[in-house]
Amino acid sequence: MDSMIKVEGLTKRYAGVTALHDVSFTVKRGEIVGFLGPNGAGKSTTMRILTGFIPASAGRVEVAGMDVFEDSLAVRRHIGYMPENNPLYEDMRVIEYLRFRARLKDVRRAERKERIDDCMEMTGITDVRRRVIGQLSKGYRQRVGLADALLSDPDLLILDEPTIGLDPVQIRQVRQLIKDLGKRHTILISTHILPEVEMTCNRVLIIHRGKILASDAPENLMKTLSAGAPVVVEVRAPVDAATVVVQALPGVVSVTAEAGSDGFVRLVAHASGEADVREAIYRAVVAERWDLRELSRGRTSLEDVFVQVTRDEDEAEEDRRDQRQRLR
C-alpha cells in the first residue's frame, strides 16, 4: 500500500456555499506535497476533512488505507495535525502542554518523556519548556504546535500554513525542519506563499475555488509553462541585420528588436512549442562575429504558473457565467 492519502470526488458544502467541488487526489507515502491556493480556496477545509474534524458532503477520503469517517479514531492516530493559526492552550506551560497531548495521543508511558524531549529538541524549544505558552513569541508558539504534531511520530503530518507569521529566519528554520521531517514522514502542507512550495515540496497541488487545477512536481509545472518563454539576446549589431538573422532561425516565430544607445541591440525572440532556440542563436551570433552581452530565457516562477492557472480558471468561469446569462 503506497498511497497515504486517497481522496475521491470530495465535495463539501456549507450552508449555501460549495467549498470543495469534486476534488480528487492522492498522496504517496514519503511525499512532501504542497497545497497551494489563495485564501479561501478550500485548503483548510480539505485538511479538516482529512483529520476528521468535519465530514465531507460527498466523496471518499482515505488515510493510510482507512476511511476517515468510518475509522475516525484510528485515522487520527496516524496523523499529526497543526491547524491554521496554531491554537494552543495558552495557560499551560510548554512541557505541561506536550505531556497532556502525548497522553491524549497514546504515546506509551515508558517512551513519553524521551519522545517529548526529542520533539522539543527537533523544534528547538527545549530552552522555553518551562515558559507559559501565552507568553511565547509567535515563532516559538508555532514550533510548539509543530512539536505537538510530531509527538506520536505520525505517518502523516498535516500542517496548515506552518510558516505564517514568522520572521524570515524562523521561516527558513521551519522550512528546513519540514524538509528534514520529509525523510521520515509523509507531509501535506498548505500555504499561499509560493517560494515555500518551490523549496520544500516534491509535488504541488494547486487548488482554487474548491477545485484542483494542477498537480505536478514544481519543476515540471515551471517547465511546462516556461516552454513558451521568450529568449532575450543582446548583441552589438545593426538592428535590421540582427532581426533578420534571428528571425531566420528555425523555430523562431517572432522577434522584436530595440536599439540601445551604446550600439547594442536588445532582441526578444519567441519560439514555437517547446523548442529551445538559445544554442542556434549563439551559433548565428558567432558566425556573424557580433559581440554577445546577454543570452537568456525567462524562467517562469511558480508564481507565474499559479497566476496563469488560476486566471485561466477564472476566465473559464466568467465565460460560463456569460453563457448562462445569455441563455436566460
Add this chain to the structure above:
Amino acid sequence: MRNVPTLLRRELGAYFASILGYIVLMFFLIVMGVTFAVVVEYLNRGPTQLTAMKIMFQMFWLPSLVVIPMITMRLFAEEKRAGTVEMLMTAPVTEAEVVTAKWLGAFVLYTLMWGLTGFYVLILQKFSGGAALDLGPILAGYVGVLLIGQFLIAIGLLTSSLTKNQVAAALMSFAATFLLLIVVNWLGFIFQGGVAGEIVRSISAFEHMEDFSRGLVDVRPLVLYISGTALVLFVTMRIVESRKWR
C-alpha cells in the same frame, strides 16, 4: 472513557492556571462565610427549631446562581473562540470523553468549594458545648447540594457548547438556573394542591433541599437529577458533534 483522567487533569489545571478558579472560590467563601456568620448570630438570639447547617443548605441557591455559570461558561465557549477545539477533537478522543471530563472537572471544583464549608461543621462541633451534632441531616444536605449542583453544571456545560461567547454562555446558564430554581419555587406559591401543585412540588429544588437538609434522602430526586444530567450531557455531546452534520 480512558482519556477522561488526562482530560480531567487539564480541566482542573485550567481553573487554577488562570485567575478564574481563585475568584470563584473567593466569591463562594465570602458569600458562605457571611451567611454562616449571620446564621450563627441569628441562632444565638434564642431557641429555634432550625439548625445552622439546615439554614446553610437552604441558602444553596445563592452561590449556585452565580458560581455555576462562572465555572461552566468557559468550558466549550473558550475552546471554540480560541480554536483549540480543533486540536482537541482531532486528537484520538471521543466527544463523550470530552463532555464527561469537562462536566466532571466543574463538578470536582464545585465539590471542593462545598467541601470547604465542612469547616463550619467543625466550628459548630467545637462550640456546641459538648453535645454531638446530628450528622445524618448534614450528610444528606451535602448529598442534596452536590446532586442539584451536578445537574446545574450539566446545564452550564450545555449553554457553553452553544456559543463562542463566554458572557452569552454565562447569561444563558444563569437564566436557566434562575428558571429552574427561583421561578419553579414561585410557581409553588401559585399552584398549591392539585396535579399542577404536585408537579411543581416534585420538580422544585427548594422542596428537595428542604427534605435533604432534614436528613431525608428520597429516591425520586436522585432519579430526577441523575437522569436529567444524563439527558443534558447527551444533548451537549450531540451539539459538540453537530459541527459534523451542520
